[in-house]
Amino acid sequence: MASVARVDLDGNPIKPITICMIGAGGFIGSHLCEKLMSETPHKVLALDVYNDKIKHLLEPENAHPWSDRIQFHRLNIKQDSRLEGLIKMADLTINLAAICTPADYNTRPLDTIYSNFIDALPVVKYCSENNKRLIHFSTCEVYGKTIGSYLPKDSPLRQDPAYYVLKEDESPCIFGSIEKQRWSYACAKQLIERLIYAEGAENGLEFTIVRPFNWIGPRMDFIPGIDGPSEGVPRVLACFSNNLLRREPLKLVDGGQSQRTFVYIRDAIEAVLLMIENPARANGHIFNVGNPNNEVTVRQLGEMMTEVYVKVSGEPKLETPTIDVSSQEFYGVGYDDSDKRIPDMTIINKQLGWNPKTSLWDLLESTLTYQHRTYAEAVKKAISQASATS
Numbered sequence: 001m002a003s004v005a006r007v008d009l010d011g012n013p014i015k016p017i018t019i020c021m022i023g024a025g026g027f028i029g030s031h032l033c034e035k036l037m038s039e040t041p042h043k044v045l046a047l048d049v050y051n052d053k054i055k056h057l058l059e060p061e062n063a064h065p066w067s068d069r070i071q072f073h074r075l076n077i078k079q080d081s082r083l084e085g086l087i088k089m090a091d092l093t094i095n096l097a098a099i100c101t102p103a104d105y106n107t108r109p110l111d112t113i114y115s116n117f118i119d120a121l122p123v124v125k126y127c128s129e130n131n132k133r134l135i136h137f138s139t140c141e142v143y144g145k146t147i148g149s150y151l152p153k154d155s156p157l158r159q160d161p162a163y164y165v166l167k168e169d170e171s172p173c174i175f176g177s178i179e180k181q182r183w184s185y186a187c188a189k190q191l192i193e194r195l196i197y198a199e200g201a202e203n204g205l206e207f208t209i210v211r212p213f214n215w216i217g218p219r220m221d222f223i224p225g226i227d228g229p230s231e232g233v234p235r236v237l238a239c240f241s242n243n244l245l246r247r248e249p250l251k252l253v254d255g256g257q258s259q260r261t262f263v264y265i266r267d268a269i270e271a272v273l274l275m276i277e278n279p280a281r282a283n284g285h286i287f288n289v290g291n292p293n294n295e296v297t298v299r300q301l302g303e304m305m306t307e308v309y310v311k312v313s314g315e316p317k318l319e320t321p322t323i324d325v326s327s328q329e330f331y332g333v334g335y336d337d338s339d340k341r342i343p344d345m346t347i348i349n350k351q352l353g354w355n356p357k358t359s360l361w362d363l364l365e366s367t368l369t370y371q372h373r374t375y376a377e378a379v380k381k382a383i384s385q386a387s388a389t390s
């Protein structure tokens, strides 16, 4: 813990607080817990059904200086009477819990809607009734598709930022038809955002809504068959990592033409810490958190990851590094896609002075170094065991 007095953006000393973090055992939660433990004096009540990704912070044998500042509570917020008590014990609640992998949106739409809307309702209610501040994790997917995607393919307006840059207070939310169940997630997230906003307007709830734009880095999702189900389909970073580790071609859904901006998890966590410690600047706001400078098509992402993996693993590139696959084959019926995601950074810049720092090349190098170090041996073993039994 830092010994120098820590001050907020307005020069006021930061008082230690207790944070009830729901979904603390996930990708973002694990990085946020790490940051809070190593750089701040705050306490964390960490709630999740799993704790594998934060085990290193919890194990008493590591004799961490923070061992009395983090407490894990294994619970499912769908049905646990301890939830309200834990929210009451804290000054701030951060809700990260959600089903948030696209492979689930069209194949498990009910679970997706329940997880992202119904299960979040009691959290909002308890915060509002007990006058507790809430930071809720939404998504960039609430913007859906860009206005530009509906223009004719050859329209010069498609190049005009007014038709694609996503602004918190201006851009519309454009989803596909109901049978495109991909949008079940975005729609549930949009409704919970509207509910939180209404709680703020009608009942004075102090809230901040975060819209992450493809945060990536170590510990994201799982490698199928190693630390997750063999048939599971994680988000793209883990899918491509899995292909690289197994020396299989990367699968480009519908040719990999969709565009994304990727931000390094460590940069994004800095933004969340600023929100936590500057409530007067963050309350009542919705923040895009992404890196507009790191835009690529999914095909380009695959090419970059292939190149970086050759460097960090020392293994040669495959003759056919990528293959195209249809979205129907990869995700099943009802899949649809966001075409392009460029976050407008005006609001977060003005309120919190935050800017992302890490280039896509740098973040891929550190992330793939981690993937190789963590998984290469286990994947090799799994492959040789499978070939011995076949």
Ligand SMILES: NC(=O)c1ccc[n+]([C@@H]2O[C@H](COP(=O)([O-])OP(=O)(O)OC[C@H]3O[C@@H](n4cnc5c(N)ncnc54)[C@H](O)[C@@H]3O)[C@@H](O)[C@H]2O)c1
Binding pocket: 022, 023, 024, 025, 026, 027, 028, 029, 047, 048, 049, 050, 075, 076, 077, 078, 095, 096, 097, 098, 099, 100, 115, 119, 137, 138, 139, 140, 141, 211, 212, 213, 214, 215, 216, 221
């Ligand atoms: N990673 C990103 O780029 C990204 C992008 C947009 C939005 N988000 C949002 O940020 C949040 C966190 O995302 P993540 O990438 O860390 O995902 P994650 O899946 O790694 O983490 C979510 C965690 O919530 C837990 N959880 C889910 N349901 C629960 C329940 N009923 N009770 C208790 N715990 C439960 C899970 O076990 C998991 O550990 C989600 O709300 C997600 O929608 C993330």
Ligand SMILES: O=c1ccn([C@@H]2O[C@H](COP(=O)(O)OP(=O)(O)O[C@H]3OC[C@@H](O)[C@H](O)[C@H]3O)[C@@H](O)[C@H]2O)c(=O)[nH]1
Binding pocket: 100, 101, 102, 138, 139, 140, 141, 212, 214, 234, 235, 236, 237, 239, 240, 251, 252, 253, 254, 256, 258, 260, 298, 337, 338
């Ligand atoms: O193996 C793969 C996996 C994914 N993809 C493509 O890669 C792109 C990115 O896919 P991801 O799995 O990372 O998920 P998306 O960016 O579509 O959505 C994510 O964004 C915001 C969050 O709310 C969620 O974490 C998730 O919905 C999509 O176009 C997808 O079709 C591939 O081409 N091949």
